[in-house]
Amino acid sequence: MSSSNTSSASTPSGLAFIGGGNMASALIQGVLQSGTPSKTIHVQEPNESAASLLKSRFGVHVWSESGDFLRECDTLVWAVKPQIFKLAAQQVAPFCQNALHLSVAAGIPSSSISQWLNSERVVRAMPNTPALIGKGQTGLFAAAGVSPHDRSRVQTIIASTGAYLWVHDETLLNAVTALSGSGPAYVFYFIEALCRAGEQMGLSAQEAKQLAIGTFEGASALCQQSSEPVALLRERVTSKGGTTQAALETMNQLQVGTHIEQAVQAACLRAKTLGEEFGA
Ligand SMILES: NC(=O)c1ccc[n+]([C@@H]2O[C@H](COP(=O)([O-])OP(=O)(O)OC[C@H]3O[C@@H](n4cnc5c(N)ncnc54)[C@H](OP(=O)(O)O)[C@@H]3O)[C@@H](O)[C@H]2O)c1
Structure with missing residues (x-):
């Protein structure tokens, strides 16, 4: 020792x-x-x-x-x-x-x-x-x-x-394990995807990273400080016929939201299984 x-x-x-x-x-x-x-x-x-x-x-x-x-x-x-x-x-x-x-x-x-x-x-x-x-x-x-x-x-x-x-x-x-315990990895995953999209559209890796991380930080702070529902904050950014609407419609068609829910449910199930596997 x-x-x-x-x-x-x-x-x-x-x-x-x-x-x-x-x-x-x-x-x-x-x-x-x-x-x-x-x-x-x-x-x-x-x-x-x-x-x-x-x-x-x-x-x-x-x-x-x-x-x-x-x-x-x-x-x-x-x-x-x-x-x-x-x-x-x-x-x-x-x-x-x-x-x-x-x-x-x-x-x-x-x-x-x-x-x-x-x-x-x-x-x-x-x-x-x-x-x-x-x-x-x-x-x-x-x-x-x-x-x-x-x-x-x-x-x-x-x-x-x-x-x-x-x-x-x-x-x-x-549920906490699945949402916030594993959650930072989901955020990183989303940031990585935004960075890839940024680079595909011609931004440098550094520029895309700055914009993606800064957007997460700013939007999270806005959510935290606002008393309004998150959905309303999202709707405010989404002008009819505009760019955000084009992106969100694509996400909805691809069922991104449903897939995120399913992914988090999978993490929750894994947390339960881990407990059964190693807790006995
Ligand atoms: N990382 C996360 O994001 C996160 C989030 C929430 C909860 N947790 C939980 O936090 C716990 C630790 O995770 P971690 O990421 O900190 O793991 P980690 O970095 O691997 O740390 C665990 C340490 O314990 C050591 N260890 C092995 N046997 C031991 C013993 N008999 N007595 C004392 N120490 C021993 C390991 O040494 P060896 O490497 O030599 O085995 C390792 O250095 C896990 O149960 C995890 O579920 C982690």
């Missing part, structure tokens, strides 16, 4: 991350920026290159395997791939009693996490990658054993990466 720093025995108050990849890094950056001292943050990360990156970037304690450092942590954030969650839980469980568990793993049900870690204090979160720049959208679900104090602890962690939304029914997390 290795650590960048020497761990000190104290009342549990630390924050541990199990898995120190992309999503953990976004959360660690957020909590550090919102004032959590790096010496109270521990990361279990067996991958050597990921471990050294975490040490140099954040100055947190990094451990290659489970150990007594976990006893110093009252909150554990689970940021491993769903496929290895159960194995990692078996490694961690002997070292953590009465901790609050916050899982960002797609699909793994809170009942499985409770069972593997012998704790009812389980919150599931579904963040997305804009959390890396403090612009994340996270869906949250609390199991029955989670106290109001636990909820506010979770909110403090998650709010450091952007906005959040509590859902009352755990199955809705599959």
